[in-house]
Amino acid sequence: MKKLLANLLRQLGMLRFDFLVTKQDSFPQTPESDEEVILVESGAIQKWACFSCPGGCGERISLSLNPDRRPRWRIETDFWQRPSLHPSVHQQNECGCHFWVKKGQVYWCKDGQPETHIGKAK
């Protein structure tokens, strides 16, 4: 329900987001939709945040939320289930995407904007 409302508010220009969180208790088998961050949570333990790279390369990104491992991330969600991720996400593959996700929105770091890479590839 909330998701429907969030989408409606977005259409009306009243809410901004690129991603909303969907919770799941085991690791997703099928790729996520482009606007979804799958939060894998089992028991009370947050394990993974999975989503497709927002740079358009389509790579699947799985961030470990295990506090005892490196690298590791934290995720917070607000009322609308918009995720904030900390720290930033830096892809080491060709796309080199580097971005923050704050309140469901993607903020590109200056060294990791996809335009520059897409421009090069074309």
Added chain:
Amino acid sequence: MKPQGNDPRFPVLIADEGLNFKKHVFDDPKVLGRQLIEAAGGHPVDEHVAIAILPNGDFEDIRLDESYDLRGRGAEKVLVTRTDRVFKFRIDDKDLEWPRACISGFVLRKLADLPANYNLWQEIPGQQDRKIADSDVINLDAKGVERFISLIDQTTEGDTLPSFDQTFLVDHGYQFEVIQEAGKTGIILKSLVLPEGKFNVETADILVLLPTGYPDCAPDMFYASPHLTLASGQVPKACSAQLSHAGRVWQRWSRHNNAWRPGVDGLRTMAARIKTALMEARA
């Protein structure tokens, strides 16, 4: 003829299907599969198989009456398991089976045909998933062991240094480099000026490794490159160990920190501690 030496006998760790390893000692590193199964209490012997675990995690079956040179293959661990069952599990969305209760990370990788830049994880409901190393041995018979996932290793944390640390370093004119290696974040303070006339060199690079949980947890020791000796030629106290990191060999300065204040202390505190340690260094 008995071999010479203090302990001429050959110790082997033998695991049963529950993966409980027990030490057994043989007179000769060449053993029969049959002997290994009997040692582990496998009954009847011909419904069991002994499997040598090689140092890289690969498995090798040892036939019942084969004389197998454990030492020659570098195998110090052996599994004994029944041969009449099949164990099912999944890697990602692939259904697989294995004729033994136990499997190693190496063999799992082979079955999944994983490229080198993928890591294998065991999904554990209610707990953090476990990263599987090649030499790990997994008991497929244990409850809840059915699913593994493979993940490409190509994402890093972008900004790992808290912004107050970045501000401190920049404001105080430090030249520094943040290096990620083997999952650890290290800060190298470059060409730090040392107390005048105290050491064999005037400047040195200082490495601080940030522990998991930093800045809530304290960095422990620090490291210097090149190795520092006092003007007298002596090595400072508690500085004889070394560490390889970021392609260099560092001198470990074993100085511990018992008074870290989470939320307050950071590289500012660490820099002050380093300065004090260098000033106070004695043989």
